Amino acid sequence: MQSQRFLFVAILACFLVTIKSTPLSDISDSDESTSVDEKTQKRPDDDSEFDGFPFREDDDSLQDSSREMSVQDHNWDVLIFTQQWPVTTCYHWREENPDQECSLPQKKEFWTIHGIWPTKLHQMGPNFCNNSANFDPSKLNPIEDRLETFWPDLKGMDSTEWLWKHEWQKHGTCAMLVEELDNELKYFEQGLTWREEYIMSRILDASDIHPDSNNTVAAINNAIVKALGKNPSIHCLYDGKHGISYLSEIRICFSKSLELIDCDGIKQGDAVPVGVPGGTIITNCHIGSLVHYPSLVPPLQRKSHWKLPLVNVYKLLQFLMWFTL
Helix, strand or coil: CHHHHHHHHHHHHHHHCCCCCCCHHHCCCCCCCECCCCCCCCCCCCCCCCCCCCCCCCCCCCCHHHHCCCHHHHCCCEEEEEEECHHHHHHHHHHHCCCCCCCCCCCCCCCEEEEEEEECCCCCCCCCCCCCCCCCHHHHHHHHHHHHHHCCCCCCCCCCHHHHHHHHHHHHHHHCCCHHHCCHHHHHHHHHHHHHHCCHHHHHHCCCCCCCEEECHHHHHHHHHHHHCCCCEEEEEEECCCCEEEEEEEEEEECCCCCEECCCCCCCCCCEEEEECCEEEEECCCCCCCEEECCCECCCCCCCCCCCCHHHHHHHHHHHHHHHC
């Protein structure tokens, strides 16, 4: 019996010493939020429970075949000018990739440009219309400082040229069909012009819609229609873990003559026209739920895994040895 007890203790000791020692301070959940003028923090490698709506219009996993469209596929009807709310964008990226840092604008209530997307009504695209129109970053030197402010790469890369190159190759080469956008400088400069003319934070503020508030999709839509007189497309990111819809992007539309028009008939992601009293709203947001317009990147959600500090392993072994004597 005595030898069996010692054998039991020896086996238990071998098992326990394999447990990784972790300070208790590393196990506790973080309760800090990241402000708009700070970088988002990294979270541990727990499984993301983000669910719901696709967020980004751009799919960088497009196969090469999508780049080889025939000439007749290059025609389009409208230009979609998209502004994104950086706080929601960074929240999404952090949940999708724990190692992804995100550089937020220094100014609060600052919407940034996502892109200008030539689009055929009721269809997606066209994309990658001219493989010979190579991206040349030197052509953007006259407006580079403004682009870094209003059209930045929020992923915090060393150079924002990656984002500009991607937007030009995928969308700008299709916008070249109109004279006002037929080269790099014109394309990106037009985005800056629209960003300065249609300041989304001011448009929403005029209807008492501010960051850190909850609003109906109808209220957001009405605020934009009141200011612009045209129907926008409103996009949300849905956090299935907490049951919250976050305001992510607002898209307005222009004709080939660069005149502001309704976005009726555009097809982007899973946004659809939804009938409401008094009209129609183009959105992917839950029409019957409130939409959160966040001022902070929500706090990190960490899973606490049971880990036994080494000092407790030693104390447990001492007790077992005393108990079996």
